[in-house]
Amino acid sequence: MLIDDYVADLGRALCGPPGPKRDLVVEARDSLTDAAEALQAEGLERAEAEHLAVDEFGQVAEVAPGLQRELTATAGRWLATLLFLSVPATVLMWSAIWHFSPGDPGAWATRPGWYSTVSLLLDLVQFGVGVFGGLALFALGRGSRWIGEPRLVTRSLGLLVLIALPVTGGLSLLLTLGPDVPHAAGTLAPLVLANLVTSAFWGLQVYGATRCVRLTRPV
Incomplete structure (x- = not known):
């Protein structure tokens, strides 16, 4: 098999983030090319040198x-990093909005009794996802020496996101549009911006989680 054919087969056999996958395939091609050129310098024909290098x-x-x-671990690290950074950023962003633009203070004094419980539950879900993202990032990074197979960590991370996001979205809608809930904020612009940023983060999380689950599905 010639180098080009081998590299094409290798590229088809791998699945993962496009950039890292391309880097691995290019690295394999470079190694094969160097080996073939060394053999060719010893007197072999190019085709024979490529066959032997392969x-x-x-x-x-x-x-x-x-x-x-390696690609599976890379996908897991990407998602874990995203969670570790985006979840706290989202929580801080919304906390700032509630603090600086609370709307009618009198209305909040009469908010429904379930509101505090749902708000606490939302905080706990987000905190748990962020913490798991940090642990997964460590496990797939410095902790990889103790984890020979990253598949379980990557898959559990993807499944957690796909489960937690609908829960987070439902709780957020309940806090915003639930019965007897006062208007969220007095200024529209911060709300629109916060919703856009949150939606972007959620979209990236769904993309990363779907990829992690797909890469680690049983063969």
């Missing part, structure tokens, strides 16, 4: 699993 590099079925584990 044989020494290993079959795609042998090389791909190790590279796929």
Whole structure:
């Protein structure tokens, strides 16, 4: 098998974030090319040198699993980093809005009794997701020496996000549009901006979580 054919097969065998995947494939091509050129310098024909370099590099079925584990860990680290940064940022952003633009203070004094409980539950869900993101980031980074297989961490992270986001969204809607809930804020612009930022974060989280679940689905 020539280098171009081998690299094409390797690219088809791998699945993961486009950038890191491309880097791994390019690195494999460079290693094969260097090996082939060294063999060619020893007197072999180019085609024969490429065949021998590919044989020494290993079959795609042998090389791909190790590279796929690396891509799976990369996808998990991306999502974990996003959660570790975006969840606290979202909480701080909304806390600032409630603090600086609370709307009618008198209306908040008569808010429904369930409001505080739902608000606390939302905080706990967001806190739990952020903490798990931080732990997963450590496990897939410095802690990877103790975790030989990143699949479980990456999959659990993706599933957690896909479960927690609907819960978070439902609780947020209840706090905003629930019965007897006063108007959220006196200024429209901060609300619009906060909703746009939150929606962008949620979209990225869904994208990353879906990719993590897809990469770690049972073969």
